[in-house]
Amino acid sequence: MKERPIRFGGAMVRALLDGRKTQTRDIVKLPHHNPLGQWEPTIIGGKNGGRTAAGTTLPQQGGIWHTRTGDCLTCPHGQPGDRLWVREKHLNWWLRDEANPEGPRVFSHVAAYAADGYELEHGEKWIASNQMLRAASRITLEITAVRVERLQDISEADAQAEGVPRDTEPCDHIRQSCEDIGCMGQTHKSSFCDQWCDLNGIPSWNKNPWVWVREFKRVATS
Structure with a gap:
C-alpha cells in the first residue's frame, strides 16, 4: 500500500466530509499519438488480481494501451488499496x-x-x-477502483459522485432543444462540466481527453 497527498478546494472537502464525493478525475498524459494505432482502455490483473514476475500481487485495475506500439499505462495517481491524504x-x-x-x-x-x-x-x-x-490532514481516503474513460462519457450518477450539486439554472435557449445544441440541462453532469472548465479551461472539455477515474472511500478522519 502506498500513500500520497491529494488537494481539494473547500466545496469538495465539504462533499468528502458529507460522503457525497467518492470519485475524482485526472487527465491521462499520453506519451505519444502514433497514428498507426489508437489508445484503448484495458484491464490489468485478473478477476482476483494478477501477479508480477517477482510474485507480488496486483489488484485488478484499469489502464490504457496503444494498439500499435503495445505501450500500456497504469494510473500514476494510485492503485486500488492505496491511500490518499487530503490537503486543504x-x-x-x-x-x-x-x-x-x-x-x-x-x-x-x-x-x-x-x-x-x-x-x-x-x-x-x-x-x-x-x-x-x-x-495536519483530517481526511484519509482509500482507492477502491481505477479505470480509464473519455471525459465527456461521465454518467449522471458518476457526476453526482464527483460531489458537485445538480445545476438548477434554467435553460435559456428557447427556440432550440437541449439535444440540438448539446446542453446538459439541470443535471449534475452540467455542474461537473462547469467545474472542469473552471479548473482546466473550456478547450480541455471540448477535446474530450482520456481521464483516470479513481473511486475511493473515506477510511479515517480526525
Missing part, C-alpha cells in the same frame, strides 16, 4: 519547544480549516493546501 486550506497552531524556547516553533495542531467556514482574526493567515503537513 487551513490554519496551523505552532508551539515552541520548552527545552529550546529560542528555537523554531513546532507544529501542534490545526487551529481551523477554511472549508468549515472559519473567519480569520486579525493577524491570522490561511496556509495554502499545498503546504499542508501530513499530520
Whole structure:
C-alpha cells in the first residue's frame, strides 16, 4: 500500500466530509499519438488480481494501451488499496519547544480549516493546501477502483459522485432543444462540466481527453 497527498478546494472537502464525493478525475498524459494505432482502455490483473514476475500481487485495475506500439499505462495517481491524504486550506497552531524556547516553533495542531467556514482574526493567515503537513490532514481516503474513460462519457450518477450539486439554472435557449445544441440541462453532469472548465479551461472539455477515474472511500478522519 502506498500513500500520497491529494488537494481539494473547500466545496469538495465539504462533499468528502458529507460522503457525497467518492470519485475524482485526472487527465491521462499520453506519451505519444502514433497514428498507426489508437489508445484503448484495458484491464490489468485478473478477476482476483494478477501477479508480477517477482510474485507480488496486483489488484485488478484499469489502464490504457496503444494498439500499435503495445505501450500500456497504469494510473500514476494510485492503485486500488492505496491511500490518499487530503490537503486543504487551513490554519496551523505552532508551539515552541520548552527545552529550546529560542528555537523554531513546532507544529501542534490545526487551529481551523477554511472549508468549515472559519473567519480569520486579525493577524491570522490561511496556509495554502499545498503546504499542508501530513499530520495536519483530517481526511484519509482509500482507492477502491481505477479505470480509464473519455471525459465527456461521465454518467449522471458518476457526476453526482464527483460531489458537485445538480445545476438548477434554467435553460435559456428557447427556440432550440437541449439535444440540438448539446446542453446538459439541470443535471449534475452540467455542474461537473462547469467545474472542469473552471479548473482546466473550456478547450480541455471540448477535446474530450482520456481521464483516470479513481473511486475511493473515506477510511479515517480526525
